[in-house]
Amino acid sequence: MADSGNGLQEQLKSLWHAGMVRHVYVRKDEHTPVDLPLLVVIVVGMFAPWLLGIGLVIALLLGYRFEVENTEETAAAASAGGDDLPTATLAPLPGEDAVPPEATEGGEPRG
Secondary structure, three states: HHHHHHHHHHHHHHHHHHHHHHHEEEEOOOOEEEEEHOOOOOOOOOOOOHHHHHHHHHHHOOOOOEEEEEEHHHHHHHHHHHOOOEEEEEOOOOOOOOHHHHHHHOOOOOO
C-alpha cells in the first residue's frame, strides 16, 4: 500500500514539474504581456473555463498569438549555443497574412 502511495507522489511531482517548465506566452510582435506556466492555465481552465474562453477570444481579436515553450529545453539550448528554440504557434486566423515575419525581412511583404 505504501508503494502505490509513493508511486502516486512521484507521478504528481513529475506532472507538477512538467506543468511548471512549460510556459504559455501571449505575444504581439515583440511585446509579451502574458507569461504563465502551463499548469496555471490548466487550473484556470478547469475552475473558470468561461474566463479562459473570454480571454482567448479577446486576445485573438486583438491580434495576439499564443505560444507554448518548454523553458527547460530553451535553457538547455541557450547554454549549448543552439538557435533552434522549441515553440508551438497557433495558426493565423482566416484572412490574416500566413507569411511569418522572418520571411519578409529586408524585402516587400508577400501576399
